[in-house]
Amino acid sequence: MFKPYQSKGLEQRRSGEVMTDRKLAVTKPQQDTFSAFHELEKKKMLDVLNQYCLILAQEGVRADKVWIEMDNIEKGIVEIIARYNIRWLVMGAAADKYYSKKLEAIKSKKAMFVHQHAPISCHIWFVCKGCLIYTRDGRKDRLLLTNSDSGIEQSEHLRLGSYEQTHRSLDADDFKGILEGFNYQCTVNSSQSSNIALSTSKMMPFLADEEENSQGLTTENASHILELAILDAKDSKQKAFGEAVKRWKEEDDAMEANARQINLMIFTYSLFFSHFYWVAEAKALENLCIKEMSLRKEMEGVLAREKQEIERTKNQRNEFMKELQVVQEQKSELESQLAESNCNVKDLEEKIISAVELLISFKEERCSTERATQEFDPSWRIGEGRYGNVYKGILRHVHVAIKMLPSYGSQSQLDFQNGVEILSRVRHPHLITLIGTCLESRSLVYEYVRNGSLEDCLECKNKRFPLPWQTRICIATEICSALIFLHSNKPCIIHGNLKPSKVLLDANSVSKINDFGISYLISRGKMGHTIPMYNDSKTNFTSVYTDPQYLETGTLTPESDIYSFGIILLRLLTGRPVSGLVKDVKCALEKENVRALLDCSSGDWPAGQAELLARLALNCCENNRLNRPDLVSDIWSVLEPLRVSCIDSACCRSSKELHRRIPSHFVCPIFQEVMKDPQIAADGFTYDAEAIRGWLRSGHNTSPMTNLKLAHCSLLPNHALHQAIQEWQQRW
Ligand SMILES: Nc1ncnc2c1ncn2[C@@H]1O[C@H](COP(=O)(O)OP(=O)(O)OP(=O)(O)O)[C@@H](O)[C@H]1O
Numbered sequence: 001m002f003k004p005y006q007s008k009g010l011e012q013r014r015s016g017e018v019m020t021d022r023k024l025a026v027t028k029p030q031q032d033t034f035s036a037f038h039e040l041e042k043k044k045m046l047d048v049l050n051q052y053c054l055i056l057a058q059e060g061v062r063a064d065k066v067w068i069e070m071d072n073i074e075k076g077i078v079e080i081i082a083r084y085n086i087r088w089l090v091m092g093a094a095a096d097k098y099y100s101k102k103l104e105a106i107k108s109k110k111a112m113f114v115h116q117h118a119p120i121s122c123h124i125w126f127v128c129k130g131c132l133i134y135t136r137d138g139r140k141d142r143l144l145l146t147n148s149d150s151g152i153e154q155s156e157h158l159r160l161g162s163y164e165q166t167h168r169s170l171d172a173d174d175f176k177g178i179l180e181g182f183n184y185q186c187t188v189n190s191s192q193s194s195n196i197a198l199s200t201s202k203m204m205p206f207l208a209d210e211e212e213n214s215q216g217l218t219t220e221n222a223s224h225i226l227e228l229a230i231l232d233a234k235d236s237k238q239k240a241f242g243e244a245v246k247r248w249k250e251e252d253d254a255m256e257a258n259a260r261q262i263n264l265m266i267f268t269y270s271l272f273f274s275h276f277y278w279v280a281e282a283k284a285l286e287n288l289c290i291k292e293m294s295l296r297k298e299m300e301g302v303l304a305r306e307k308q309e310i311e312r313t314k315n316q317r318n319e320f321m322k323e324l325q326v327v328q329e330q331k332s333e334l335e336s337q338l339a340e341s342n343c344n345v346k347d348l349e350e351k352i353i354s355a356v357e358l359l360i361s362f363k364e365e366r367c368s369t370e371r372a373t374q375e376f377d378p379s380w381r382i383g384e385g386r387y388g389n390v391y392k393g394i395l396r397h398v399h400v401a402i403k404m405l406p407s408y409g410s411q412s413q414l415d416f417q418n419g420v421e422i423l424s425r426v427r428h429p430h431l432i433t434l435i436g437t438c439l440e441s442r443s444l445v446y447e448y449v450r451n452g453s454l455e456d457c458l459e460c461k462n463k464r465f466p467l468p469w470q471t472r473i474c475i476a477t478e479i480c481s482a483l484i485f486l487h488s489n490k491p492c493i494i495h496g497n498l499k500p501s502k503v504l505l506d507a508n509s510v511s512k513i514n515d516f517g518i519s520y521l522i523s524r525g526k527m528g529h530t531i532p533m534y535n536d537s538k539t540n541f542t543s544v545y546t547d548p549q550y551l552e553t554g555t556l557t558p559e560s561d562i563y564s565f566g567i568i569l570l571r572l573l574t575g576r577p578v579s580g581l582v583k584d585v586k587c588a589l590e591k592e593n594v595r596a597l598l599d600c601s602s603g604d605w606p607a608g609q610a611e612l613l614a615r616l617a618l619n620c621c622e623n624n625r626l627n628r629p630d631l632v633s634d635i636w637s638v639l640e641p642l643r644v645s646c647i648d649s650a651c652c653r654s655s656k657e658l659h660r661r662i663p664s665h666f667v668c669p670i671f672q673e674v675m676k677d678p679q680i681a682a683d684g685f686t687y688d689a690e691a692i693r694g695w696l697r698s699g700h701n702t703s704p705m706t707n708l709k710l711a712h713c714s715l716l717p718n719h720a721l722h723q724a725i726q727e728w729q730q731r732w
Helices: 035-058 073-083 109-117 140-148 151-166 172-181 194-200 204-208 219-236 238-260 271-276 278-372 413-425 454-458 469-488 518-522 548-553 558-574 581-590 607-620 631-645 647-660 689-697 719-731
Strands: 023-029 065-070 088-092 123-128 131-136 184-186 266-268 381-385 388-395 398-404 434-438 443-447 503-505 511-513 678-680 686-688
Touching: 035 065, 065 073, 073 088, 073 109, 088 109, 109 123, 398 434, 413 434, 454 503, 454 558, 469 503, 469 511, 469 558, 469 607, 469 631, 548 558, 558 581, 558 607, 558 631, 581 607, 607 631, 678 689, 678 719, 686 689
Parallel strands: 023 065, 023 266, 088 123
Antiparallel strands: 088 184, 123 131, 184 266, 381 388, 388 398, 398 443, 434 443, 503 511, 678 686
């Protein structure tokens, strides 16, 4: 009938359990922390209760189970007492460690709590090891009723007794086991079945005389006392019992009518049973868990701090990375700037080097120019034009003419250099050769032409012989060929200032046009463009040879040179000043009296040729450019045949000039002209006194001819040569 409880560690204690009630209630402390464990235990307990229910059912007792969960067991017990109006309760008085038959007072806290807080209507027996330790009286009226009208008690006692008698198989150990292992309570309905009596029969001895039997009460004694009490009360209180039973029945009926009319034996299976096992274990686990929790909390704190630290470090790292990126960008920018600066420095260094080299070359050029011109000694000046002075000089033992250009109104250094380069490439037998330039002093170095200009010859300056008419025709032809060459040059070079002073004659009266293209070097224009020449106030100079249309329009064209050529041709014919010349020639032609205007010092001009040239010249001097003749088809085609026709006369000219030719030993090696005061130097050569003294003054101590060092700087007059020169000069 009674089956041992199968829970581990509880088998012995539960081996004598008796479940005879209809309803089982289990209280258990809430174990939120161990909910899984709790669920398991709950399931186990419910299984146990189910088993009890089954057992009771086999015994014919209808039992039901009630499950309640509270903060703690004692509260659960109190709650169940209150909820189900339990009237009688047997409960353990001590915890495990206090188990003893000698226990004199309630030791269990739960028992104490239940003792204090259970509804007063509930009568509680506190037991230990089968001994009643303490009894808390239930409701007084009920007790009074019970005492005064002990019919019910008696009846109950009787029934219990009878029941016990019929169920003797229950021994004392069973009873003790129940009391020790479980807190249980029971209510007894008067209409309850005998099975209920079986359960309660174990309590009756205590109900009968709880005070007397509170110490050292055994199961046998209790049974005996109970039997005696039943017998004693049987007679005396039969009536009262009957009434009480009746009244009690009414009361219970009322309760039953009140939907609570269940006769229960509520078996409160508290978790007390596990008090020795899993509560301790749970406690340990709880402690462990608390420790774990605190450790975890601590670790979480540490982790949070670590996380914060990592986050901070990460942020710092990100900022550092950003800064690093900025610095790297700045670095690369600086590097590129540095590279650029280095390139610039290199460029500048190269520029400085080339500038220094240029300066040195300028200085050298200037020095050589200065040296060549005897430091621009006025005595070495051979002319003065509107653009500056012209000096005679010696450069690398060659006679040169150095023209100093003005700096005003000039082009930039670069444009000037480019212009000079173009002009220096121009080579023609009747164009003077540009030997070099000194950019620093803006001077041009030309070949030196000994016989001066056509102007000088026409004016017979320095006792010059008048030019014969054949020579004049040759000169005109030569000028024409030079102009054709200049105008056909790429870029076209317009002289723009053609006049007899610009036509130089060498020792053989061969003409060379001077200063071609110079207008480009002193203007702001570019080579190859038609530009006004004299647009600067300082150079505002009008020449009688200047194209009147240029003066009107300011535009220089190749026809401007043709106009100038026409005037030169008129001068070659007449030898007269330019003023009114065109008008006079026109008149003479109209009157067919050209001969009257011809320069008779030039010889006997052939009348036809002279008239032809006069008409050609006037044609060139047309005011309208478009009416002027073409250089090649109109002028060259006339002049060239005339030059050929002059061959006979030229022979005459040649023979004359042959006689006029200067003996080379009369010519100074430095000046390249007939010496005025020949002096013998230490190298044995004869020089003009002025030339050799200038050479020595400029610091030279070498021979101008041999470049060897001179033994001394003394000079010795060459009287014999001087006399010979004088005789020669007198002859011519
Ligand atoms: N290469 C040269 N060889 C010899 N004498 C020269 C040479 N160049 C110029 N001369 C002399 O210098 C003189 C001055 O010439 P320059 O060309 O400077 O002035 P210009 O022709 O008189 O007038 P302008 O003021 O229009 O230039 C010339 O008349 C000439 O006698």
